[in-house]
Amino acid sequence: MEPKLKKDSFIGEIKEAIGNNTFVKLTLGKRAKKAPDLRNIYIRPVVIKDHLKLSFTYRYTSKDDVSNYTIEEGIKNIDEFLCKKFLSGHLFTIEKDVEIIFSHKLIPALKESRPTFNELPSSDHDREKLRFIRTKDNIYLRELGIANAEGIVKAGMHDKFRQINKYIEIFGSLLKHAHLGDNISVVDMGSGKGYLTFALYDYLANTMKKKVKVLGIEQRQALVDFCNKVAEKAGFGNLVFKQGNIADASLEKTDVLIALHACDTATDDAIYKGIKADASLILCAPCCHKQIRKQITQGKTDHPVIKFGILKERQAEIVTDTIRALLLAACGYKTNIIEFISTEHTSKNIMIAGVKGKGKVDHKKIYSQIDKLKSQYGIEYHYLERLLEKCENNE
Numbered sequence: 001m002e003p004k005l006k007k008d009s010f011i012g013e014i015k016e017a018i019g020n021n022t023f024v025k026l027t028l029g030k031r032a033k034k035a036p037d038l039r040n041i042y043i044r045p046v047v048i049k050d051h052l053k054l055s056f057t058y059r060y061t062s063k064d065d066v067s068n069y070t071i072e073e074g075i076k077n078i079d080e081f082l083c084k085k086f087l088s089g090h091l092f093t094i095e096k097d098v099e100i101i102f103s104h105k106l107i108p109a110l111k112e113s114r115p116t117f118n119e120l121p122s123s124d125h126d127r128e129k130l131r132f133i134r135t136k137d138n139i140y141l142r143e144l145g146i147a148n149a150e151g152i153v154k155a156g157m158h159d160k161f162r163q164i165n166k167y168i169e170i171f172g173s174l175l176k177h178a179h180l181g182d183n184i185s186v187v188d189m190g191s192g193k194g195y196l197t198f199a200l201y202d203y204l205a206n207t208m209k210k211k212v213k214v215l216g217i218e219q220r221q222a223l224v225d226f227c228n229k230v231a232e233k234a235g236f237g238n239l240v241f242k243q244g245n246i247a248d249a250s251l252e253k254t255d256v257l258i259a260l261h262a263c264d265t266a267t268d269d270a271i272y273k274g275i276k277a278d279a280s281l282i283l284c285a286p287c288c289h290k291q292i293r294k295q296i297t298q299g300k301t302d303h304p305v306i307k308f309g310i311l312k313e314r315q316a317e318i319v320t321d322t323i324r325a326l327l328l329a330a331c332g333y334k335t336n337i338i339e340f341i342s343t344e345h346t347s348k349n350i351m352i353a354g355v356k357g358k359g360k361v362d363h364k365k366i367y368s369q370i371d372k373l374k375s376q377y378g379i380e381y382h383y384l385e386r387l388l389e390k391c392e393n394n395e
């Protein structure tokens with residue numbers, strides 16, 4: 001291999017390890033004469049404000065200096081230091097060690113060996129959490145603009161990537177409780193640009209090795225067309241997006257119903273469709289809560305919290321979602337409300353998760369709790385309750 005190609009190949013290994021989240025550390029040593037004070041540079045990944053960076057410790061004869069860089073800047077620096085200031089680079093990943101050594105005539109030699117480390121540094125908790133979705137050779141992350149061609153998460157997309165990983169983390173733990181078999185059908189209502197839909201398909205089909213069918217329903221045709229193209233490019237044969245309105249969707253038996261950030265009562269329509277399709281797992285992240293907020297008005301109730309606009313808003317969210325959770329429980333779902341991550345930095349960062357159970361349900365108790373809440377806040381009706389009543393009356 002040409003000397004330049006060997007150096008490029010070493011830099012490529014570093015990029016790949018970062019993209020694939022297998023990077024442990026890198027040491028630059030064997031200083032060239034041009035860098036007499038600087039003895040070594042130690043490079044390790046750090047997560048700063050949820051962004052993955054490269055931390056460089058410059059070890060001088062009498063002091064250490066530390067600087068943190070974006071991945072792109074860090075790799076550029078390594079490329080510049082290698083061969084000019086340092087004649088050796090030792091890359092440690094959890095898959096292998098790779099060493100490059102330049103002779104005094106600057107001819108490089110590459111050597112691979114078994115990994116010294118088989119775990120990422122355990123103290124780096126934030127980084128551990130970024131691991132659910134692989135970035136290397138990930139076509140959909142690239143097509144969706146989250147990662148670049150080298151599998152590195154782009155500047156400005158770290159929040160989205162973190163949200164996707166959190167979502168898969170939550171989904172994975174709920175899946176264990178849902179006791180589904182190897183064939184899983186999923187419907188994602190209001191799939192949008194598909195960030196979470198693609199990640200879910202990837203996780204189920206490729207990580208969990210399930211035979212999975214995922215359908216994304218989205219009202220905007222342009223997004224549907226875009227997502228279908230990306231699914232084709234990624235080779236995700238059982239991931240299909242269809243244009244439609246959630247309220248009009250007619251679902252066959254569905255195992256998992258997802259609705260993330262579908263606006264206002266579209267979340268209720270989705271939950272209702274999930275219940276009707278006998279979904280074992282229903283997972284939604286509600287968005288705006290207009291339907292209940294409009295009903296909580298002074299006059300119908302003298303509850304002091306509604307005097308303050310912002311608290312009224314928050315109460316509307318809490319009451320809307322509490323009633324949703326209670327209605328799911330009334331339909332036999334073991335329900336939980338958990339924290340999710342919003343990329344918009346709003347308070348709307350929760351998820352309602354319902355796993356179909358087999359136990360007996362105390363309908364009387366649940367409906368009396370719902371009635372009490374409604375009367376406390378002067379609420380005439382909850383949209384999901386109406387849908388379920390309609391269902392019971394077979395309208």
Ligand SMILES: C[S@@+](CC[C@H](N)C(=O)[O-])C[C@H]1O[C@@H](n2cnc3c(N)ncnc32)[C@H](O)[C@@H]1O
Pocket residue numbers: 189190191192193194195196217218219220223244245246247259260261262263266
């Ligand atoms: C805020 S985006 C969320 C997209 C995606 N679920 C996510 O969390 O990244 C909400 C999406 O739901 C779609 N949507 C809202 N109401 C809908 C409805 N009634 N039927 C179908 N799609 C709907 C919107 O067009 C939009 O693309």
